[in-house]
Amino acid sequence: MKFNRTALKIAWRESRASAGKFLFVIFAVAVGVGSLTGVRGFSQALATMLLREARTLMAADVSVRLLAVPTPEQLKVVASFDQRGAQSTRVTETLSMVSSRNAENPAFVSVKAVDPAVYPFYGAVKFDPPASLAATLTGETTAVSGDLLIRLKVGIGDSIRVGGVDFKIAAIVTGEPDRLISGPAVGPRVLLSREGLARTELIRLGSRAPQRILLKVPASIPLPQMVEELKKSFPDDQVSDYKQANQNVTRSLDFATSFLSLISLIALIVGGVGVATAMHAHLKQKMDSIAIMKSIGARSSQVVRIYVIQTLMLGLAGGILGVVIGSGVQHLFPAILQKYFQVKADIPLLPASALQGIVAGLLTTLLFTLPPLLSIQKIKPGVIFRRDMPDAKTGWRERLRDGRGAALSGLLIVVGLGALAVWLIGGASREEALRIGSIFTGGLLASLLLLAGAAWILLRLLRLFVAVTPWKLPSTLRHGIANLYRPGSQAESILTSLGIGVMFTLTVYLVQHSMLSEITAGAPPGMSNVFLLDITEEQRPRIAEMLSKQPGLEKTPELLATVSSRMVSIDGVPMENYQVNGKPRRFAGRRILTSADALPVGMTITQGTWWKHPKAGEDWVSVSDWIARALNLHIGSKIEWLAFGKPLRATVTSIHRIDPHRISSRIDFILTPQALQGLPTVYYGAVRMKPDSVAALQRTAYEQFPTVTVLNMADIIERVQEVVNQVAFVIRFISLFAILAGATILASSVAGTRFRRVREVVIFKTLGATRGRIVKIFSAEFLILGTVAGLMGSLLAIAFSMVVMKQLIKVDYRFSPLPILIAIALTALIAAAAGWLASFRILGQKPLEVLRGE
Template sequence: MPSLSYPTAFRIASREMRSSRGKFFFVILSVAIGVAALTGVRGFSNSFRTTLLTRARSIMAADLSARTNQQPTPSEAEGLATIEREGVQMTPVTELLSMASAAKTLDPLLISLKAVDPSAYPYYGTVDLEPTSTLQQVLTPDSVVVADDLLVRLHLQIGDQLKIGNKLFRIASVVTNEPDRLSSQFAAGPRVLISRQGLDASGLLAPGSHAGQRFLFKVPAPANGAPISDAAVADLKARLIKLLPESQITDYRETNPALTAGLDQATSLLSLMSLVALVLGAVGVAMAMRAHLQQRLDTIAIMKSLGAGSGQIIKIYLIQTLLLGLAGGVVGVGLGVGVQLAFPYLLASLINVRPELHLDLRAIAAGLGAGVLTTFLFTLPPLLDIRGIRPILILRRAVDETDEPWHVKLVRLFTKNLAQIGAFLLILAGLALIAFRISDSASVGKWFTVGLAAVLAVLLLASFLVLKALKFFLTRTRLHLPSAVRHGLANLYRPGNPSSALLAALGMGVMQIMMVFLMQNAVVKQLHISSAPNLPNIFLVDIANDEIDGMRKLLTSAPGITAPPELLPVVSSRILAIDGVSANDIKTKNFPKHMLRSIQLTWAEAVPPGATVASGKWWTKAQSAAAADHPVVAVADFQAKRLGLKIGSVITFAAQDKQFDATVAAFTRSDGQHAYSRAEFILPERALTGLPVIWYGGVHVDPTKVAALQRALYAAYPTVTVINVAQALETIRAVVIQIIYVVQFLAAFSIFAGIVILASSIAGTRYRRIREVVVLKTLGATRAHIASIFSIEFAVLGLVAGLVGVFFANIVVKGLLRALTVPNTFQWGWSLGGLFGTAILTVATGWIASHRILGQKPLEVLREE
């Protein structure tokens, strides 16, 4: 037979597609839903994540911050100037303690002064003022903006004069919230914002003054309008660490651990959803195309008997596959874009965020390419089966070939399917490429592909063993079972029925749907802890040891208190050596050595609120009792990395006249929202007995009662500084809650898409049942009997696939949650629900697709065939 041209192959393929619209509906539906979930979930999650990252940046008011207690050297200043010339914006923020007095009464008051350039500060977020205005409008060289408690303490009003240094300033407004309040130093005294010109005019910056300096940096946005990448921030951070070795460099992701953890976990979960949607669509394509090619065996055999070669027939069905993939991809991209645009309106009542949505043509092209590529890859195995089809085998395709020993069959199967093995490897390579493109991570692509291959192999093996076990069971109980049960179970391993492949495909689908559900369930539970409404939003600084009992009583009885107060004892100390290396010789990372002379120690007998043990072990009662002679210490993990510590390291501390060695027993990780979040070195109480203590506190107050509490605290303890971060923490809590809603919504959408794809895969098997129904009806079987047979087959198929899928989903989720440092417990209820839900879905979908067959007469069905 002459070679088949592509135009001719295209005409044959399109003609067959028109005559088999119903069959191809499932293929197009699987591709479309998979691509829609991929583009919709990925597109919206990227836009939403960009919006949330902007919120995260507002907590620092910049992309990066460099904190130092000294002015840059000439070489450092030149390096900063070079960075500015490259387009990076930079503004200094100076913080220091000073005395202020009212021009009327000259009452002195210790204040926390913060000097900024109102034309640049803040780069992200806003400074909230009362009455409403902008910092640039009210902050001039002759004016200041003050916290409300300063007005209370000095009996002043807006418009009065305040003397700072040797200059009088007009109080222009009251500051109610600073975007970077949580990343500023918690210093004693009410907050006062002053312009940099005003600070210079006050004369406070004399040589040798102990002013803290922060440099805020904003990375320039890309020219194509895309959001600032994490890589650009990381590159600038690395440059600043080299340029400013005595400065503490942090980026916006380090400002609030709860928000950072929430973003990281949500991003990982959303990427997983995109990959799951992709594979579920591929599973649906593979099942539907396999069912179609099984139905075309007669046509293929006839074409071969007329002289057509395997390559020519494969060309026809390859073109058909690509057309179906393209059609499904186009429909899916359209649905995905619609979904991406609809999500903000559907979520409008839940999240007060309207993401800036960009229809990224590259993302659309990636979604379309993924649809076509997965369709092609997953139909390769059935396409390659065409080479082995012979006309004579069609006549007995539903009959077992021989009764050879199992090892002979295994060898023959391996040698016969070398091309199939190659196709499987090609599928894995293609999925790895797509996974890398979606996740932007070679590691994610690699592990996703390796995990997929391992799980698929185990699922195929498990399906094979389950079918063998059923066959063995039937041989032992055949005469004791009702005929419908016997026939329904036997259908699972009848010749020509690809139950093993269908079981593996359904098992993988169930596994991935359950993975998304269990992952989002655990992540959302953890995020709910981070967004709890009773976290401290008022912090207290410098509580004397003899004031702590009275302070505890006041905080317990004051109106508006919603949770017990958290009180943190602090002992001032310094580090003399680490593992025998003197402090002057220690090699630190992004940690100014002068800070080794100002270390704060605290004690706790149990893991404090908001902290978890990242590595090592918390001390036992015996270790605590022996702490006076052999102290142990828990160190914040970020501080441990900067100091080069490891479990078992020995730190030599000095406090007052006492010097002692402490062995590192654990590294802790804090959520940044409790009083103990600022505790970097925690020891047993016995280790610090007899040393002078200053207390810090934290308590959650109803935001409407904050002002009243501040006045009560000032009246009872005028030397205690009250830090009001209620507004800042409410912002963080709102963002975390928004993350929760979006994760739940997108997970629900992905699960729904997966269920539709699985349903279409099951429905695609209806064409293999037509001939069986005809034969049974011809032999006199009633509709009820046939319905019982198929119901048992569907139910067992669903239960087995659900059991395998749910089992492996729990195993994979446990590993993923451990990698995300999210606590995990086995979800018995949801796992059983997934198991029986799969059985119900399988039975319902099978009958929705097959019920019409029962109502048709055998002759009508045979004519359709």
């Protein structure tokens, strides 16, 4: 027991004596733990923000979309939820004609009726002039979209007639939170209160007006449970929760949380690698002290105790500092960038997550210090006698025993890290945590083995190269290479740790890069935001001309020829009787068909093949994967439509998927061109406009082409893009943080060899080498080390990124050589710079100072 005090004393005093190195260890742990707590805080904030956005896009937690007025039984179920603390409201949407005294023709509009006292549960309806919904909508007033004012030649304060009843226009609707998931928004918007709708008598029992019941769910009712119960009561209707409301947003959220969990683990590992190299170097330096202690009677366990205490002290200090850094980052960052960030700056640092950070720091430090700690056992007290004697060659039995020890400690680290990973990701589902944990652990294990193997082979090849090369190498290069494989060289361990560092750092970049392009592909900056419907053949050239002259146009307009039809039968079964999984599928409504000769841009075939030479007299169709699922269509299915009285029959030859931002994605059936020949064609247009130019386009289009409907999706698409941009921004920032931390720790791996260099430099200098010569020798050594580690780390990063992308984010990895080349060059430079920095002070030392100190 008495030794414990001495152990503590030695541990503490050694820490003081090696303050510089230990500060580095503390820093490495702190960076890891800091990223962990910072990233976790961030990702929680981000999740909250995105979930709130997702709720806003639905204006509720759960929505039930009905095709008809709900039955009294169904209303009872909703009321029962209200009794349990939920809130509900009904939103009715229907198409109607609206007229005014000033305009000759009535306009076809989409009417939406809400309860201003309750709707929306999340987000807000925006008006011009700004006002609240409750103040704007009464039984006698309405709010309409700007384009209707143009069509009906009216202004705020004027009256319009809806369903035979007059309504006073109180404001212009400029934004609705749930516009994106509202029904097919054809025509301008007319917003009414439910009271107003009742006055119009547009909706009667049995009317086929689409309705939505929106619910706000209290914490006491689990969301999935509510969705399940509702699905039972509304079997024919669409029940969805806010997570499914907008795939762009939820996909971004899923990506971001998976990626951020991964990145925080990576930061911790990179920190751990820093700790391992620093502690390894430290223990090498302490070999004499350890041998002395052993020679005067210390057992290995007693010596190990000293260094375990030391490690725990460092881990604890690093953990605490990391938590402080992490919470600083959490607080500072959003405060500075509040402009982009809608999250409140005060993310509380919970004691539990602070403790988790500290424990994670401690465990990582201990795990990574395990190999150097275990090597204490192997230090023979005899080294103080035979320092300059060569090491005896050990027998295969001993080597096997040593190898077993190393393998065991390696396995322990990997398993320990895996468990740590699963524990840290615990927030996600158990399965997901286990999956991420095992991918991570597997990646780490494979990389460690590969790197150690590659380092071993490389050093032997270098030795062989120097021995057999026919060229006369400059002596500085020869010494530099020889430094790598000399006895006592730490090249193998530096290569491994540097390689791991490069691998993880580059993985962060590669995954981030691929993921960002995937996220932005969901809402690309060039996505069409204005749609023009019902353009006739005769109007088409003039519309194209008008659009090309329009100010604020950002992309060439896309025009798609379509034919309106009605589905009659599938495989001979009339649509009235057609069933999927025993349930009738009533797809008897209007269906839009289009045709294409070549495979349209942005379309991928998921099943079957695209036609090359359509046969005369036989028509083929490619159907969207969505409709194929909904109607249970497969290659070979025969579909029949009726278009303008003419029957159309085609065989399904392929199933496709189209980028959601293409106009063609709105059409589920693409036929061979001959199939639609001779049928009246209507065009669909999609344009990308600057959001503030859309009103002008609507005015012009209405003046010149009153029958063409202009749909403005600009504000909605802008909101989606805003969310996506925020996610991308956070990911970029955190990646940058992890990459910088990685670079710092790479530098430390090299700097960790400083102690060995002191002796070398002194001997070189004593033998008459100039500083310049020594710098050259070291440069050669570091550059080789850096390049090789960079190359091996990069190769592993590519492999690891592919696994991560495929398994975790479920997106294909896109290879690009430039970041890899840059990573290799940067690693070489960082290694060289760190080597120089670490050697700089040594170079200035007088030989005798060092020799006396030994």
